[in-house]
Amino acid sequence: MENAEYDALKAAADWIRRKAVDMAYLAGSHGAHLGGSLSSVEIYAVLYGKALRFRKEEPDWPERDRFIAGKEHGRLSEYAAMAWAGILEETILDTYLEDGGKLTGHPRDLSLGLEYSSCSLGMALPVAAGMALAAKRMGKGHHVYTLMGDGELQEGSMWEAFLCAGHYRLDNLCAVIDRNRLSSDGETEKLMALGDIGAKLEAFGWRCVHADGHDVRSLALAFERFREEKGRPVAIVADTVKGKGLSFAENDPRWHNGVLTQELYERALRELAGGENNADKRAAHPGDGQNGTAQGILGDRTGGSVKDA
Amino acid sequence: MGQHRAFWGIGLEEVLKTHENVFIVTADLALYSGMNRLLHTYPERFVNVGIQEQGMIGAASGMAFEGNIVYTSTYAAFSLARAMEQVRNNLSVLGANVKIVGMCAGYDMGPLGRSHWATEDLAMARCLPDLTVLSPADSLEAVKMCAALADRKGPAYVRLSYSSNAPIVYREDYPFVPGRFVTLRCGDDAAVFATGAMVAEALEAAALLDERGVGVKVFNAHTIKPFDRETFLSAARAYGHLFTIEEHNIIGGLGSAAAECLSEAGGGAVLHRLGMQDKHYALGKREFIWRQAGLCRDQIAEHIQTALLGK
Numbered sequence A: 001m002e003n004a005e006y007d008a009l010k011a012a013a014d015w016i017r018r019k020a021v022d023m024a025y026l027a028g029s030h031g032a033h034l035g036g037s038l039s040s041v042e043i044y045a046v047l048y049g050k051a052l053r054f055r056k057e058e059p060d061w062p063e064r065d066r067f068i069a070g071k072e073h074g075r076l077s078e079y080a081a082m083a084w085a086g087i088l089e090e091t092i093l094d095t096y097l098e099d100g101g102k103l104t105g106h107p108r109d110l111s112l113g114l115e116y117s118s119c120s121l122g123m124a125l126p127v128a129a130g131m132a133l134a135a136k137r138m139g140k141g142h143h144v145y146t147l148m149g150d151g152e153l154q155e156g157s158m159w160e161a162f163l164c165a166g167h168y169r170l171d172n173l174c175a176v177i178d179r180n181r182l183s184s185d186g187e188t189e190k191l192m193a194l195g196d197i198g199a200k201l202e203a204f205g206w207r208c209v210h211a212d213g214h215d216v217r218s219l220a221l222a223f224e225r226f227r228e229e230k231g232r233p234v235a236i237v238a239d240t241v242k243g244k245g246l247s248f249a250e251n252d253p254r255w256h257n258g259v260l261t262q263e264l265y266e267r268a269l270r271e272l273a274g275g276e277n278n279a280d281k282r283a284a285h286p287g288d289g290q291n292g293t294a295q296g297i298l299g300d301r302t303g304g305s306v307k308d309a
Numbered sequence B: 001m002g003q004h005r006a007f008w009g010i011g012l013e014e015v016l017k018t019h020e021n022v023f024i025v026t027a028d029l030a031l032y033s034g035m036n037r038l039l040h041t042y043p044e045r046f047v048n049v050g051i052q053e054q055g056m057i058g059a060a061s062g063m064a065f066e067g068n069i070v071y072t073s074t075y076a077a078f079s080l081a082r083a084m085e086q087v088r089n090n091l092s093v094l095g096a097n098v099k100i101v102g103m104c105a106g107y108d109m110g111p112l113g114r115s116h117w118a119t120e121d122l123a124m125a126r127c128l129p130d131l132t133v134l135s136p137a138d139s140l141e142a143v144k145m146c147a148a149l150a151d152r153k154g155p156a157y158v159r160l161s162y163s164s165n166a167p168i169v170y171r172e173d174y175p176f177v178p179g180r181f182v183t184l185r186c187g188d189d190a191a192v193f194a195t196g197a198m199v200a201e202a203l204e205a206a207a208l209l210d211e212r213g214v215g216v217k218v219f220n221a222h223t224i225k226p227f228d229r230e231t232f233l234s235a236a237r238a239y240g241h242l243f244t245i246e247e248h249n250i251i252g253g254l255g256s257a258a259a260e261c262l263s264e265a266g267g268g269a270v271l272h273r274l275g276m277q278d279k280h281y282a283l284g285k286r287e288f289i290w291r292q293a294g295l296c297r298d299q300i301a302e303h304i305q306t307a308l309l310g311k
Helices: A003-026 A034-039 A041-051 A072-084 A090-095 A124-137 A156-167 A197-203 A216-228 A262-273 A294-298 B003-018 B036-041 B053-065 B084-093 B121-126 B139-150 B198-211 B229-238 B254-264 B286-293 B297-309
Strands: A066-069 A144-149 A173-179 A207-212 A234-239 B022-026 B046-048 B069-075 B098-103 B132-134 B156-159 B182-185 B190-194 B216-220 B223-225 B241-249 B270-276
Touching (some): A003 A072, A003 A090, A034 A072, A041 A072, A041 A216, A124 A156, A124 A173, A197 A207, A197 A234, A207 A216, B003 B022, B003 B139, B022 B053, B053 B084, B121 B156, B139 B156, B190 B198, B190 B229, B190 B297, B198 B241, B223 B254, B229 B254, B241 B297, B254 B270
Parallel strands (some): A173 A234, B022 B046, B098 B156, B190 B216, B241 B270
Antiparallel strands (some): B182 B216
């Protein structure tokens, strides 16, 4: 990955993280799923900045890659990433909790680029598998991506879909697992151990790729592995930290859904600024791409060390 | 012939010929469903997900979101009960164009036991907004429903009641219109609304009553939702006693729909709900269970006659 691309994705992640914190503050006493949103910031940055093919002016472009959000708890980052990518108007982010709002409750709205309504765990992967299967049967070349929390893997419906996607060799399907090791009640490995997710999925006929979920380079390489894989769906197990970026929230299950007070919000902003002038990170957005796709915006990956991430 | 072999083997073959965007997803019941020929003729339209109902509805929904019409096939006992949340979120809330076909509904699977009976599926389907809920009386109607659903946008649940030897209700062709009950027999003393397997029984009961000088009008309530309020309330104005007959709990199905409709309209007639009387019955063949629930033709006739005498 060229340095310019790395810098752009890193800046995107910074912008998304800041925006997610803003939205969590906006939620007030209602509380927000801040922990799981912050663990998936870099994943969303690389998804919308590098992996997904889309047209921001035509969200329902038939040849777009499908992104099926399975992790409701990452919604803040998802919306922020879509705003960063230019699919959503930035101003609409402020309305994500309004009664009757276009983003409220995570609707399915192709005109907004929202492919599927998540909110309930265990729902998305089976649908993503069906979409990938349909693409195969219909001779379409687009890819289907889905993001899930690791706790979500405790749902039985997920394993039905893992089995199905492996059986039908859906190599157009990429499942990213946000492995932050925490769910609402605490550590996944103490509550209902998931163990070696990679080994489990390999046994189900998937290729499993591990990535550092907070390193955009590592994530970009993992998506590269997906694109070159033939004959198997690919799972990217992204090791992450719940609440990443805020010292008071990191690895604390209470931030699964927490209230960001004004005091904490101000502290969060100071931490995110990192002592530097927290300039508008949007300035780092590279602007329109030549062919209207995210890959066009940021350019194809041309170099970088190839490691078995 | 059973209803599901008619639905899949005859009805769907026609649909596949005329619609390029139709897919079938089954949960290990292709052969049982009677899809043998389709498997060979249209292998690319066919997906078997194995024994998984949540995965079946999930995958079918994903395929439907890509602009396809998707029919799913499994037993009525499992199709909704196992995958209710997927049905709610993907079909009802998001409108996935999936037609869920539940086979062997009611007590069709008698000796296999309560796990395989479906006496609550109509209730589950009815309470989900935007689902069309159908229950054919015989195999011809099942074929007609299969075709009608392809051109009716939106999710649906079809309840097939006879795995084999479905009695013939329609000896001649007739126009099937979703949401519009069909008058099968006329009579002046009482009106009966039957659905699924109970339509043929209701007709037999009406014949028995005819011999006793009691005239019964019999409607085929093939669409549970949207409920045909107009036809039902018209009958409520004309008859003092109305009967609903279904191979389903009297809670949540046809009888409930009729009771809701009648009470909201201010009543007028007395409504008798025949069906599973909200209790479990001893295991055995279908007729053995019907006998306990009071659903055999002679019992239906007796029930109607007693009710009329008591007025």
